[in-house]
Amino acid sequence: MKSFTRFFVAGVHPHGMKSLSAETPIERCPAPKRVYIALSQGVGKPSHPVVEVGDTVKMGRLIAKADGPVSANLFASVSGKVAEIAPYTDTAGNQSRHIVIDNDGLDTAEKPFTPLLNPQPEEIVKRVSDAGIVGMGGAGFPTHVKLTPKKRIDVYIVNAAECEPYITCDYRLLTEYAEQVVEGAFLLAAAVGVTKVCFGIEADKLRAIEALKRYKAEKNLHNLTVVPLKTRYPQGAEKQLIYAVTRRRVPSGGLPMDCGAIVGNTHTALSAYYAVREGKPLYERVMTVSGKGIRKPSNLWVRNGTRYGDIAEACGGELNNTAKILNGGPMMGASQISRDIAVTKTTGSLLFLTKDEFVVATSSPCINCGKCGRACPMRLMPMYIDSFALAGDYSGSKKYGALECIECGCCSYICPANRYLVQSVKLAKKKIKELGL
Numbered sequence: 475m476k477s478f479t480r481f482f483v484a485g486v487h488p489h490g491m492k493s494l495s496a497e498t499p500i501e502r503c504p505a506p507k508r509v510y511i512a513l514s515q516g517v518g519k520p521s522h523p524v525v526e527v528g529d530t531v532k533m534g535r536l537i538a539k540a541d542g543p544v545s546a547n548l549f550a551s552v553s554g555k556v557a558e559i560a561p562y563t564d565t566a567g568n569q570s571r572h573i574v575i576d577n578d579g580l581d582t583a584e585k586p587f588t589p590l591l592n593p594q595p596e597e598i599v600k601r602v603s604d605a606g607i608v609g610m611g612g613a614g615f616p617t618h619v620k621l622t623p624k625k626r627i628d629v630y631i632v633n634a635a636e637c638e639p640y641i642t643c644d645y646r647l648l649t650e651y652a653e654q655v656v657e658g659a660f661l662l663a664a665a666v667g668v669t670k671v672c673f674g675i676e677a678d679k680l681r682a683i684e685a686l687k688r689y690k691a692e693k694n695l696h697n698l699t700v701v702p703l704k705t706r707y708p709q710g711a712e713k714q715l716i717y718a719v720t721r722r723r724v725p726s727g728g729l730p731m732d733c734g735a736i737v738g739n740t741h742t743a744l745s746a747y748y749a750v751r752e753g754k755p756l757y758e759r760v761m762t763v764s765g766k767g768i769r770k771p772s773n774l775w776v777r778n779g780t781r782y783g784d785i786a787e788a789c790g791g792e793l794n795n796t797a798k799i800l801n802g803g804p805m806m807g808a809s810q811i812s813r814d815i816a817v818t819k820t821t822g823s824l825l826f827l828t829k830d831e832f833v834v835a836t837s838s839p840c841i842n843c844g845k846c847g848r849a850c851p852m853r854l855m856p857m858y859i860d861s862f863a864l865a866g867d868y869s870g871s872k873k874y875g876a877l878e879c880i881e882c883g884c885c886s887y888i889c890p891a892n893r894y895l896v897q898s899v900k901l902a903k904k905k906i907k908e909l910g911l
Contacts, residue, residue: 482706482709482714482715482717482718482851483851483853484848484849484850484851484853484884485706485707485708485709485714485849485851485882485884486706486707486849486884486887486888487705487706487707488639488707488804488805488887489639490639490640490705491639491640491764491831492639492640492641492642492645494640494764494765494766494771495640495642495762495763495764495771495772495773496642496645496646498642498646498771498772498773499646499650499773500643500646500647500650500760500773500774500775501772501773501774501775502774502775503774503775503776503777503780503784503785503788504784504788505551505552505577505579505581505777505780506552506577506777506780506781506784507576507577508557508574508575508576508577508781509551509552509574509575509577509777509778509779509780509816510562510572510573510574510779510781510816511537511538511548511550511551511572511573511574511575511778511779511816512562512564512565512570512571512572512779512816512818513538513548513570513571513572513573514564514570514571515546515548515608515614515778515818515819515820516546516608516609516613516614516615516616516818516819516820517544517613517614517615518542518544518545518546518615518616519540519541519542519544519545520541520545520570520571521538521539521540521541521545521546521547521548522538522539522540522541523537523538523559523571523573524536524537524538524539525537525538525556525559525573526556526559527556527557527558527559528555528556529555529556530554530555530556531550531553531554531555531556531575532550532553532582532583532584533550533551533552533553533581533582533583533584533757534549534550534583534584534585534586534754534755534757535549535550535584535586536548536549536586536755537549537550537556537573537575538573540603540606540616543616543619544615544616544619545616546603546606546607546608546614546616546819547603547604547605547606547755548573548606548757548778549586549606549755549756549757549778550575550757551575551757551758551777551778551779551780552575552577552578552581552777553577553578553580553581553582553583554575554576554577554578554579554580555575555576555578556573556574556575557574557575557576558572558573558574559571559572559573559574560572560574562574562814562815562816563811563812563814563815564815564818565801565808565810565815565817565818565821566808567808567810567811572779572816573779575779585752585753585754586604586753586755587601587604587605587749587753587754587755588753589750589751589752589753590750590751591751593661593664593750595664595665595666595667598621598661598662598664598665598746598750599618599621599622599665600618601749601750602617602618602621602662602665602746602749602750603616603617603618604749604755605745605749605754605755605756606755606756606757606819607742607745607746607749607756608742608756608819608820609738609739609742609820610739610741610742610745610759610819610820610822611633611644611710611739611740611741611742611820611822612739612820613820614818614819614820617662617738617742617746620736620738621662621665621666621736622666623666623731623736624731625731625732625734626734627666627667627668627731627734627735627736628668628670628734628735629668629670629671629672629720629734629735629736630659630662630663630666630668630670630671630672630735630736630738631671631672631673631674631715631716631719631720631735631736631737631738632655632659632671632672632673632674632737632738632739632740632743633674633710633712633715633737633738633739633740634648634673634674634675634679634682634740635674635675635676635703635709635710635715636675636676636679636710636740637676637705637706637707637708637709637710638707638710638802638803638804638805638806638807638823639707639803639804639805640762640764640765640803640804640823640825641762641764641803641822641823642762642764642773643741643760643761643762643773643822643823644682644739644740644741644822645679645681645682646760646773647740647741647744647760648675648679648682648685648686648740649681649682649685651744652682652685652686652688652689653689654744654747654748655740655743655744655747656671656686656689656690656695656698656743657747657751658742658743658744658745658746658747658748658750659671659673659738659743659746660698661743661746661747661750661751662736662738662742662743662746663736666736668736669697670697670699671697671698671699672698672699672700672701672719672720673686673698673699673700673701674701674703674709674710674715674718674719675700675701675702675703676702676703676704676705676706676709677702677703677704677705678705683700683702686698686700687700701718701719703715703718703719704718707805707882707884708805708851708880708882708884711851711880711882712724712730712737712880713730713851713852713880714851715737716730716733716735716737720733720735722734722735726878727877727878741759741760741822745759756778756819757777757778758775758776758777758778759775759776759778759819759821759822760773760774760775760776761773761774761776761817761821761822761823761824762822762823762824763785763786763789763823763824763825763826764823764824764825764826765796765800765825765826765827765828765831766793766795766826766827766828766830766831767792767793767795767796767797767826767827767828767831768786768789768790768791768792768793768796768826769789769790769791769792769793770789770790771789772788772789774788774789776817776821778817778818778819779816779817780816780817781813781814781815781816781817782799782810782812782813782814782815782816782817782824783813783814785817785824786813786826792826793826793828795828795829796826796827796828797827797828797829797831797832798825798826798827798831798832799813799824799825799826799827800823800824800825800827801815801817801821801823801824802821802822802823802825803823803825804825804827804831804832805882805883805884805887806881806882806883807823807825833892835892836892837891837892837893837894838891838892838893839891840857840860840861840891840893841890841891842857843890844857845888845889845890846884846885846886846888846889846895849884849885849887849888850884850885851880851882851884852875852878852879852880854874854875854878854879855874855875856879856885856895856898856899857893857895858870858871858874859871859874859875859876859879859895859898859899859902860893860894860895860898860899862874862902863876863898863899863901863902863905864898868902868905868906868909868911869906869911871898871899871902871905871906872902872906872911876899876902876903876906877903877906879896879899879903881896881899881900883896
């Protein structure tokens with residue numbers, strides 16, 4: 475099919491491993507006895523607590539307010555009593571403050587917002603901000619900031635590519651909640667004065683594509699476009715997705731708004747629907763739990779602040795051969811040091827991997843094969859960025875585009891010498907910033 479040829483340049487095609495959970499319907503993870511809600515759940519400043527130890531809270535109550543424009547509100551994911559506001563290990567492996575709530579098991583809820591039936595753009599932006607909605611497929615950038623662009627936008631793109639191996643939560647959301655996701659996407663588009671919504675989705679996600687097209691036909695949505703994309707990683711990277719869907723290029727150092735587009739995640743659209751139409755703030759999300767180290771790979775509604783160990787228990791427990799736990803996918807995810815770490819708004823997947831699911835190899839000298847350069851979706855030369863970084867010449871790394879790197883991991887994946895190319899890029903970026911180069 476011609477539509478299947480819509481893709482960006484370069485990239486890789488790792489083993490998908492999505493069959494472990496792709497056809498598993500979404501279930502509810504039992505609420506844990508305690509939740510540990512991190513005050514820092516994305517880019518920007520940590521939220522500021524508005525509750526104290528000993529306070530009784532209902533599910534959905536505001537417990538921490540955004541501290542500045544690039545921050546987000548936090549809400550109680552269970553009802554019960556605030557037990558602590560103290561440092562615990564977060565998903566980055568750092569000690570950061572968490573609000574700890576003892577669950578009373580009653581799920582007594584409150585909806586702090588009134589549903590909006592015919593909202594104006596500014597009302598949608600305010601509701602998204604008040605409800606604590608962030609980008610739920612990446613760094614957790616507050617969505618209300620995206621909805622106030624300084625340039626004219628003419629298309630809203632929903633990133634439904636889900637190109638990382640193992641992860642299937644967006645696929646399940648589109649298969650089971652297509653109506654709510656589409657309506658949420660149109661609400662976000664309306665907030666920036668846009669009437670056209672495009673879904674960029676990899677072509678192998680047939681049931682999700684069928685669900686979207688079926689809803690489009692039922693509602694006669696002429697301004698909804700479903701764009702099947704070639705199955706290739708990193709098809710879901712923002713710049714690559716925009717090019718594949720619209721053939722527009724985001725300029726070097728620029729943002730999607732510089733080419734008239736805004737990109738949002740599938741789950742972000744669903745959360746916007748619940749916030750606007752039902753008055754529900756963001757305190758739970760759907761995530762994939764997968765890997766050969768977990769007994770029952772699943773897609774689950776999980777409360778914010780649920781610890782990994784509780785999630786594993788809900789999936790039948792770990793098998794004895796679990797060797798690594800990843801927050802995120804195998805290409806860009808981060809290894810986790812403890813099962814006591816709690817999920818956040820941006821935790822789209824938790825992988826329990828066995829030794830045969832990842833490679834631990836000794837790095838050897840670069841053989842100048844050029845595979846990393848051919849695989850790089852940003853058309854960079856990772857081998858040179860790496861070489862200059864290891865030599866301490868960070869201006870050289872900058873010259874070869876270190877700051878343009880999206881850290882997708884294609885270069886490290888394809889490298890026959892097993893060089894730690896992404897780590898070199900991250901080091902170069904850090905040093906370039908520190909040295910003011």
